Amino acid sequence: QSVLTQPPSASGTPGQRVTISCSGSSSNIGSHTVNWYQQLPGTAPKLLIYSDNQRPSGVPDRFSGSKSGTSASLAISGLQSEDEADYYCAAWDDSLNGPVFGGGTKLTVL
Amino acid sequence: QLQLQESGPGLVKPSETLSLTCTVSGGSISSSTYYWGWIRQPPGKGLEWIGSIDYSGSTYYNPSLRSRVTISVDTSKKQFSLKLSSVTAADTAVYFCARSDTYYDILTGYRPNAFDIWGQGTMVTVSS
Numbered sequence: 001q002s003v004l005t006q007p008p009s010a011s012g013t014p015g016q017r018v019t020i021s022c023s024g025s026s027s028n029i030g031s032h033t034v035n036w037y038q039q040l041p042g043t044a045p046k047l048l049i050y051s052d053n054q055r056p057s058g059v060p061d062r063f064s065g066s067k068s069g070t071s072a073s074l075a076i077s078g079l080q081s082e083d084e085a086d087y088y089c090a091a092w093d094d095s096l097n098g099p100v101f102g103g104g105t106k107l108t109v110l
Numbered sequence: 111q112l113q114l115q116e117s118g119p120g121l122v123k124p125s126e127t128l129s130l131t132c133t134v135s136g137g138s139i140s141s142s143t144y145y146w147g148w149i150r151q152p153p154g155k156g157l158e159w160i161g162s163i164d165y166s167g168s169t170y171y172n173p174s175l176r177s178r179v180t181i182s183v184d185t186s187k188k189q190f191s192l193k194l195s196s197v198t199a200a201d202t203a204v205y206f207c208a209r210s211d212t213y214y215d216i217l218t219g220y221r222p223n224a225f226d227i228w229g230q231g232t233m234v235t236v237s238s
Contacts, residue, residue, distance in 0.1 A: 002156060033213075035224040037157075044206055044228040045149075045157065056226065088157055092213070092221070098170050099222065101157040 003028060004089050004102035011108040017077040020105045022089030024070050028100055032092040034072040036065055039086040039104075048087070049074060076107075084109045112137035114207050114229035122201075122236050128194040132207030132229060139188045140165045145210045145222035146190045148181065150203040151231075158203075162210060162222040163190055170222060197236045204231040 005023040012018040022034065036049035047056050049065035052072065064075045072091075076083055089102040118130035132146070139146065147162035161171040163181045171179050175194070183190040194201060208225040215221055 033223075037225070044231050045225070046228070047224055047226045050224040050226070090157075090224075092223070096173060097218075098162075098172055099159050099225075101159065104156040 002103040003093055003096070003100040004091065006087075006089060006102035006105045008103065009106045009108065011110055012076075012079045013110045014079055014081065016079045017075060018079055018107065019076075020074045020087050020089075020107070022072045022074070022102050024072075024091060024100075026070060027095045028070075028091040028093040029067065029072055030070040031094060034065065034067055035090045036063075036072075036074045037088045037090065039088065041085070045088065079109055081109050083107060112209065112227055114209065114227060116205060116207050116229045116232040118232060118234070120233055120235060122197055122234060123238050124198055124236055125196055128192070128197050128201060128234055128236070130192045130205055130207075130232065130234070131189050132191070134188045134190075134209075139183070139190070140185045142166075142220070143212060145170075145212060146183065147208050147210055147222060147225060148192045149206045149208055149225065150201075151206070152200075152203040160192065160194075160205075164212075164220070199236050202234065202236045204233050206231045 033051045037045040038048045039045040052067045053065040093100040145162040148160040161181045163169045178195045180193040207229040209227040210222040210225045212220045213223040
């Protein structure tokens with residue numbers, strides 16, 4: 001059972017906009033920034049969004065992050081087949097005194 | 111650009127100690143701006159943070175693994191290492207090393223933040 005809760009799966013068709021939610025508590029998302037990672041099949045995770053809504057260099061602006069209270073969301077617009085991957089949210093947790101990850105959401109592009 | 115590479119045995123016997131090393135190339139390990147961490151992923155499951163260390167040896171450990179984990183750094187070799195003792199089948203996973211930037215917390219000082227560069231990962235199986 002992950003400290004951060006994500007839906008196990010999400011799907012969309014090419015060109016659509018999809019969102020992935022991440023629910024936490026006051027000891028993590030409610031107090032600290034959220035990071036999002038993309039893990040393509042058989043590869044290492046890649047930082048997609050940091051500090052709630054910032055994109056590292058090279059990440060397309062189709063990817064965006066937001067946060068409200070103890071929940072965060074990742075939005076992907078103009079969905080492409082290469083976006084099919086697992087997505088993980090993460091945040092520092094005061095109880096753990098370390099970063100915690102969500103359980104991951106498998107995104108399928110139909 | 112900075113790259114990380116994990117190395118170590120792919121098979122460890124139950125009750126023994128898992129030892130992995132991460133070698134940093136294309137950049138410095140001795141910057142106060144970063145922490146160096148270990149994250150693992152059991153087959154078909156999600157990510158679990160194990161622990162992080164900075165160049166001076168300051169560490170953060172996952173409380174659920176703290177009693178079995180030691181992370182160390184050797185700046186002269188540009189390496190940091192993971193030791194996980196008394197392993198069981200539940201420790202079978204892909205182990206990733208990663209760099210994280212730091213965040214200044216007014217109460218606790220500098221701590222790890224986002225993992226921005228990852229190694230490719232190495233599969234470790236615990237089996238007799």
